[in-house]
Amino acid sequence: MEERLQKILARAGFASRRGAEQLMLEGRVTRNGEAVRELGTKADLERDEVRVDGVRVKAPRAAVYLVLNKPRGVVTTRSDPERRQTVMDLVPAVAGLFPVGRLDVTTEGLILLTNDGVFAERVAHPRYEVPRVYLAKVHGVPDERALERLRRGVKVDADFMAVDRARVVEADNNAWVEVSLHEGKQHEVRRLLEAVGHPVSKLRRVAIGPVTSRGLEPGQFRALTPEEIDGLRRGKAAAAGPMRRLANRRHRSRAKNRGRGASAADAATRRRRSRPTEAAREAPARVGSQADSRRRAHGSARGGPRAAGPRRGGRR
Ligand code: URA
Numbered sequence: 001m002e003e004r005l006q007k008i009l010a011r012a013g014f015a016s017r018r019g020a021e022q023l024m025l026e027g028r029v030t031r032n033g034e035a036v037r038e039l040g041t042k043a044d045l046e047r048d049e050v051r052v053d054g055v056r057v058k059a060p061r062a063a064v065y066l067v068l069n070k071p072r073g074v075v076t077t078r079s080d081p082e083r084r085q086t087v088m089d090l091v092p093a094v095a096g097l098f099p100v101g102r103l104d105v106t107t108e109g110l111i112l113l114t115n116d117g118v119f120a121e122r123v124a125h126p127r128y129e130v131p132r133v134y135l136a137k138v139h140g141v142p143d144e145r146a147l148e149r150l151r152r153g154v155k156v157d158a159d160f161m162a163v164d165r166a167r168v169v170e171a172d173n174n175a176w177v178e179v180s181l182h183e184g185k186q187h188e189v190r191r192l193l194e195a196v197g198h199p200v201s202k203l204r205r206v207a208i209g210p211v212t213s214r215g216l217e218p219g220q221f222r223a224l225t226p227e228e229i230d231g232l233r234r235g236k237a238a239a240a241g242p243m244r245r246l247a248n249r250r251h252r253s254r255a256k257n258r259g260r261g262a263s264a265a266d267a268a269t270r271r272r273r274s275r276p277t278e279a280a281r282e283a284p285a286r287v288g289s290q291a292d293s294r295r296r297a298h299g300s301a302r303g304g305p306r307a308a309g310p311r312r313g314g315r316r
Pocket of ligand 1: 102103104105186187188190191
């Protein structure tokens with residue numbers, strides 16, 4: 001489609017419209033090899049070669065934001081030299097799409113994929129404190145001292161690591177522990193829990209900021225909603241509501257346990273059955289699967305629902 005050059009340049013991120021006019025007036029913009037100084041000049045990027053200081057102007061891609069529930073055994077990479085199944089095999093083939101951060105091959109759970117580099121950097125950077133929530137099945141049952149060590153921080157090898165929240169959500173001989181953190185060091189959750197004496201046998205990421213795994217079976221993906229995209233961009237601020245509610249609930253339950261003694265409080269914690277996090281209660285709308293993804297055009301990952309209900313106790 002033919003459009004004024006200053007509009008094309010602004011949309012492609014070269015300058016504001018005013019700035020683009022200035023670039024044109026300075027003779028730094030060419031169309032098919034000719035400098036264009038006239039401000040009303042139009043071009044069509046499908047047909048014309050437009051350059052600024054010799055740099056080719058490309059049509060901006062529609063931004064795509066997906067969340068995939070990665071199954072265990074799938075590798076978080078764009079291509080695997082060992083030809084194992086990758087996260088890219090489970091989502092539509094969209095130009096420039098890449099996973100944001102990574103999950104270990106043996107970890108299941110949420111991974112974001114986008115072709116928007118600025119968004120990815122923002123979500124991945126610890127400064128914005130986008131909380132990641134994990135459920136870990138661990139050997140033994142961590143007591144309050146071990147959980148407090150996780151919260152205060154542990155030095156493992158050369159890295160100092162800490163969780164923002166930690167609690168036992170289900171316990172028998174072994175336990176399921178929910179931890180929330182916002183950093184993203186390699187094997188962080190496994191290393192942390194091992195360091196406090198509770199090695200992880202299963203690990204699942206169940207939330208990233210406002211995005212939860214509810215309704216997404218392993219292998220399924222969906223497009224993020226505009227609210228989720230906005231929430232992820234805002235980082236910690238977006239999670240303040242649910243985090244505050246959780247903190248209040250913990251405070252109330254601590255107050256109730258006060259006077260019963262530490263062991264009674266620990267036992268109460270252990271008896272508590274698995275509960276989804278506050279954030280995990282928000283249901284996503286529609287999901288897609290690997291089979292759907294092959295059929296789907298880019299950017300329209302929402303689609304035909306596949307049976308996708310929340311999981312029950314044993315498989316957590
Ligand atoms: N922490 C881990 O130990 N593994 C993951 O895959 C993610 C966080």
